[in-house]
Amino acid sequence: MPASRLTQTGNYRTRYTxxxxxxxxxxxxxxxxxxxxxxxxxxxxxxKTLLRDVNLIMIYAVAVIGLNVTTGYTGLINIGxxxxxxxGAYATALAATRLNLPFFLxxxxxxxxxxxxxxxxxxxxxxxxxxxxAIATLAFQIIFEWTVGHLPVLQQGSAISLPTVQVFGIRxxxxxxxxxxxxxxxxxxxxMALLWRNVLRTRHGRALIAVRDNDRAAAAMGIHPGTAxxxxxxxxxxxxxxxxxxxxxxxxxxVIEDYGLHVSVQLLAMAxxxxxxxxxxxxxxxLFIVALDRSMEALSGWLGAQNLFPExxxxxxxxxxxxxxxxxxxxxxxxxxxxxxxxxxxxxxFKRWPYKF
Amino acid sequence: MKxxxxxxxxxxxxxxxxxxxxxxxxxxxxxxxxxxxxASYAAGVEDYCKYANAQNLxxxxxxxxxxxxxxxNNANTQRNFEDFVGNMNVPVFLSxxxxxxxxxxxxxxxxxxxxxxxxxxxxxIDPPNNTYMFLPVSSYSENxxxxxxxxxxxxxxxxxxxxxxxxPFGRDPVVDARKAAQRLxxxxxxxxxxxxxxxxxxxMLRRFESQGVKYVINQNTAGPVANILKxxxxxxxxxxxxxxxxxxxxxxxxxxxxxxxxxxxxWATSYYLYDEGDRPGIQxxxxxxxxxxxxxxxxRSVHYTxxxxxxxxxxxxxxxxxxxxxxxxxxxxxxSMNGSRAFQPGxxxxxxxxxxxxxxxxxxxxxxxxxxTGNFKAITGPQRSQMFQLVHPLR
Numbered sequence: 001m002p003a004s005r006l007t008q009t010g011n012y013r014t015r016y017t018x019x020x021x022x023x024x025x026x027x028x029x030x031x032x033x034x035x036x037x038x039x040x041x042x043x044x045x046x047x048k049t050l051l052r053d054v055n056l057i058m059i060y061a062v063a064v065i066g067l068n069v070t071t072g073y074t075g076l077i078n079i080g081x082x083x084x085x086x087x088g089a090y091a092t093a094l095a096a097t098r099l100n101l102p103f104f105l106x107x108x109x110x111x112x113x114x115x116x117x118x119x120x121x122x123x124x125x126x127x128x129x130x131x132x133x134a135i136a137t138l139a140f141q142i143i144f145e146w147t148v149g150h151l152p153v154l155q156q157g158s159a160i161s162l163p164t165v166q167v168f169g170i171r172x173x174x175x176x177x178x179x180x181x182x183x184x185x186x187x188x189x190x191x192m193a194l195l196w197r198n199v200l201r202t203r204h205g206r207a208l209i210a211v212r213d214n215d216r217a218a219a220a221m222g223i224h225p226g227t228a229x230x231x232x233x234x235x236x237x238x239x240x241x242x243x244x245x246x247x248x249x250x251x252x253x254x255v256i257e258d259y260g261l262h263v264s265v266q267l268l269a270m271a272x273x274x275x276x277x278x279x280x281x282x283x284x285x286x287l288f289i290v291a292l293d294r295s296m297e298a299l300s301g302w303l304g305a306q307n308l309f310p311e312x313x314x315x316x317x318x319x320x321x322x323x324x325x326x327x328x329x330x331x332x333x334x335x336x337x338x339x340x341x342x343x344x345x346x347x348x349x350f351k352r353w354p355y356k357f
Numbered sequence: 358m359k360x361x362x363x364x365x366x367x368x369x370x371x372x373x374x375x376x377x378x379x380x381x382x383x384x385x386x387x388x389x390x391x392x393x394x395x396a397s398y399a400a401g402v403e404d405y406c407k408y409a410n411a412q413n414l415x416x417x418x419x420x421x422x423x424x425x426x427x428x429x430n431n432a433n434t435q436r437n438f439e440d441f442v443g444n445m446n447v448p449v450f451l452s453x454x455x456x457x458x459x460x461x462x463x464x465x466x467x468x469x470x471x472x473x474x475x476x477x478x479x480x481x482i483d484p485p486n487n488t489y490m491f492l493p494v495s496s497y498s499e500n501x502x503x504x505x506x507x508x509x510x511x512x513x514x515x516x517x518x519x520x521x522x523x524x525p526f527g528r529d530p531v532v533d534a535r536k537a538a539q540r541l542x543x544x545x546x547x548x549x550x551x552x553x554x555x556x557x558x559x560x561m562l563r564r565f566e567s568q569g570v571k572y573v574i575n576q577n578t579a580g581p582v583a584n585i586l587k588x589x590x591x592x593x594x595x596x597x598x599x600x601x602x603x604x605x606x607x608x609x610x611x612x613x614x615x616x617x618x619x620x621x622x623x624w625a626t627s628y629y630l631y632d633e634g635d636r637p638g639i640q641x642x643x644x645x646x647x648x649x650x651x652x653x654x655x656x657r658s659v660h661y662t663x664x665x666x667x668x669x670x671x672x673x674x675x676x677x678x679x680x681x682x683x684x685x686x687x688x689x690x691x692x693s694m695n696g697s698r699a700f701q702p703g704x705x706x707x708x709x710x711x712x713x714x715x716x717x718x719x720x721x722x723x724x725x726x727x728x729x730t731g732n733f734k735a736i737t738g739p740q741r742s743q744m745f746q747l748v749h750p751l752r
Contacts, residue, residue, distance in 0.1 A: 049436060052436050052439060149528070155525075156525070156528045157525055158459060158480060158525035158528070159459035164463075174442070174467050251435065253462070253463065257429075258432070258456075
């Protein structure tokens, strides 16, 4: 046994049950609790505009966990995650406006509807793999946009406004909007992350990874690859649906432009940069991409103000897509395991420092 | 001498201290989709704002001109709005796209900040949450109904096709167009959605041809329309079909992209054009554009004039607000623009009028047709659509 449960560095597990705990060490558990507590104070420290970005990062993180479930953990390429977000957002909007459901019921309902649609979209995965499956999910993205654009009940993609939310007597107003939603999105994110961490410990979660690594070997071990793939789509789109519902309320209205193909590509980029098949990567990816976007915005604004370029040469037009594309390319070339690997190496360093044993 | 110097320094200091600063802020697409229009619009807002400072149009008030790129991304627009209203205390929001404005309607109602969008989507001033939304010029829907009226006068019973952008911006006028066509005795035989990626329109145009379509009305941006016109020219359909469009389809942008295929295109807009140099508004556009070193293409663009109009309306409303330089004061200033107090900046074919009920600024529009050189010439005088109020009564 280690001298202290908080400073242990080695693997002292002697039973399978110990191997199945959510957190590997007590230090990990404690640091996470402290981190979440610190996060609760964030709205007091951050300016309102930055807090909006944090909220967006957290919403994207929920969607990226879902994308990681299908693509990262199960190996099913999905280029339609924004469409699943959209299904959740529109279902949430309809539940809130037509059924008058409160937000804490409307958002999960959006997740369930997205999960059902996601399972249907996942059906081709029983027969298709790799690029072929990617195209099937891309087709869903296009079908989704077309369907919304032609359905009068969804305002043909025009805005469906969400009702104003009130929690414990506190009303969502312009002045408290970002802080208000921060305290709703953060617990949802924590819950969703814990849920996935728990699912991974079950035989269903392990089956997904087995199918990703080798579906024939998985089948030989008694895992039904088809069921596992559909489970992955069900869970992945459920996460996307929840993210869509949160996004709809956060933006106060649903508009089709927010769930286009470019958003799916952005989510995929977040998953790749963060690290496919990694839970910390699902947080780091959105954080990195949003921070990159804001940095490029500031940089191009600054460069534009220096009068270095002739009029008509828009620095931002070139710089932002360039930075986005280059980042993905460089990550794929030099760090395919994404930022999650840097996180892992950093943790390893501090685990051993200063010469603990 | 020393006393006189000290006194004048004191007066200058007290004047500087008395000068108030008001932020005039715009958020729109300088990069990303529709930035071809957005960049010129932004330049127009920025330059007019600087001009207002230079000319001291608002005595005792210095305008802080802020123009921010939102990349046509609704979340970015909301971020900018929060920053403008929450941190910069702007009394008026100069905004851009249809989607972001529709999404912001509720928040604008809550914050009571008058908003002047670059989108002329009629849904923005439809209830609910329409108290603080003001369209600077006539709506896309009215543009299209006016075009239908023109067709009906020339060719009653003609077959018409609508080509619209696959977005709320494109789709919304279709309902009003259908209603108007029915009353005018026209047949809308097809409605097609065409986005910016329309590389080949052969199939669509051939279908129109086989359906006997004589008029094609576009509710889109100039890029997709230019591609349709080039394809129509290639297929020899330009003389057989008359192509037309609402505000964002035409102007310099269209002729630049479509070249001679734009010839005869009929365009509905409320703005005067660069070539109408005898108009005071256009003279001002040229003067300001030259003063701030803009490229010829920017100054010629109708979107540069549109940006100036939005900024000019805001500045005029501030002037009328007198000492109350808040959103409430600006709302009062804005809604006082009617009757003998209508605002005449000269950028549009009619005066800008607003009231608590009237949320459309320059209500008059003209139809213009492109000649061989690509210049648009007016084929009607300033007019309002007769039918529009019947198919879409504004409350």
